[in-house]
């Protein structure tokens with residue numbers, strides 16, 4: 090369980106986050122959505138302990154600050170929005186770095202399995218800096234997966250923090266990654282993912298947190314949160330949800346604006 | 351790779367012991383020992399008191415410079431970083447120059463105690479103090495900013511160079527000759543007592559090395575990612591800076607300015623075995639030692655019985671390799 094209470098973060102001259110509460114359960118995918126600059130990345134960085142925040146954050150019942158970084162690396166892995174590497178590590182080496190940081194260190198067979206989970210085995214021997222943006226994103230995801238390969242270790246759930254994990258992937262790889270993430274949660278791990286694509290969010294998430302201007306504008310299951318009133322207001326454009334044929338998963342199409350009609 | 355480097359180091363060490371201005375060669379000496387014959391006085395002095403300490407000092411300096419380069423490049427996330435760049439070498443040089451020019455002003459008692467050691471000590475302290483200063487300037491709230499550190503290093507190097515220039519200006523002719531020779535570096539001053547004095551530093555450095563490899567690998571992904579992967583980022587940086595100050599201070603102290611080892615060795619190794627610091631740091635120590643011993647052999651035989659400053663040899667060998675790397679691999683060093 091991750092419990093964050095009254096999280097406030099000041100960056101530069103202004104409060105970027107203004108008192109956010111969140112409870113995320115293991116076994117679920119929790120998505121954070123919201124407009125550019127609403128504070129999604131900042132919130133994720135606060136939750137991982139990367140940014141100093143006011144308020145309290147607990148991970149699996151322990152205060153986040155009290156967990157040494159070495160132990161934390163075995164409990165959770167973090168995918169940043171973009172990663173530039175300093176040296177020409179190969180794809181395999183990048184994933185091995187993640188593997189070494191976690192509890193499965195030494196099980197080198199997992200490197201290929203992690204690459205397979207994101208549909209990237211064919212790149213194993215390529216130098217990382219030569220890859221395309223989407224390919225790099227998949228490799229970083231494989232690194233993060235290798236770090237917390239078992240979703241539950243000794244009865245303790247492990248966590249994935251993902252900042253826009255599918256934003257630059259093609260639909261095929263988006264599908265693969267979403268499946269991998271859902272499987273991780275289904276096997277008992279916890280996932281917190283920042284997302285932009287609302288339709289993919291609706292498929293992937295069990296719970297959606299909508300941020301606007303550093304505050305929580307709405308929180309709940311996708312079908313509760315993804316309503317015309319909430320989304321049109323948050324994103325400042327007309328958005329009307331429809332329902333997939335099965336009737337439970339909402340999908341959204343931007344409506345033409347009043348001016349154009 | 352490591353195995354081959356060890357073999358090469360052994361080979362070049364034996365060659366270095368065998369090869370020199372005097373007739374004494376490691377083969378005649380070993381042959382005599384094998385047959386139980388007495389060594390001549392000349393052979394004993396040349397082997398045991400001149401070539402051996404010189405060999406070990408060459409190993410220490412070469413390994414120290416090469417690993418310092420690899421560590422700084424990892425810390426700055428830039429394959430062009432070098433001990434020279436952060437002002438450590440300049441600080442050490444300022445210390446040595448002060449000792450050469452101003453040493454005679456010290457009280458006679460102090461001079462008596464430090465005789466023969468004064469330049470070495472001053473260079474070591476100069477390197478150490480400049481690193482501490484740099485660290486004070488570049489570190490806020492326990493965090494080191496790499497950009498500030500690089501810029502501060504440039505400023506410190508300029509300041510040290512300016513003061514050094516002033517000192518050189520008021521040096522006597524005899525002092526100028528000492529200065530010129532020192533500034534180009536030579537292992538000729540190596541003695542057993544100096545090698546032994548350097549051993550504690552080497553022992554500490556060896557213990558810190560695995561910790562540094564893990565930390566620098568994480569930092570290659572960025573400081574935040576390193577933290578998420580369990581790296582104590584701040585501790586890694588502190589350790590790296592101390593390592594570099596100690597090794598560079600030692601190198602400047604015993605051998606003056608020796609360039610290019612710190613930049614060429616890690617580059618070549620990354621081409622051969624990739625950028626992972628776990629093999630890179632020990633391999634850099636080996637290859638650095640090999641290169642410096644080879645350079646020293648060249649420096650003392652090419653114009654025998656005189657000696658060429660070793661800095662000239664490393665520059666002649668290293669600068670073209672460095673340029674070649676820049677030409678072939680511009681993308682690697684962020685020039686594209």
Ligand SMILES: Nc1ncnc2c1ncn2[C@@H]1O[C@H](COP(=O)(O)OP(=O)(O)OP(=O)(O)O)[C@@H](O)[C@H]1O
Pocket residue numbers: 100101102105123124125126127128129130131132
């Ligand atoms: N270091 C900083 N100093 C000052 N302001 C910052 C800093 N980092 C972020 N901000 C501001 O905080 C706000 C939230 O940024 P954040 O990166 O969390 O947005 P986001 O929701 O992730 O946006 P995006 O969808 O574009 O990724 C932005 O207005 C940004 O300008």
Ligand SMILES: [Mg+2]
Pocket residue numbers: 129130131170252
């Ligand atoms: Mg963001």
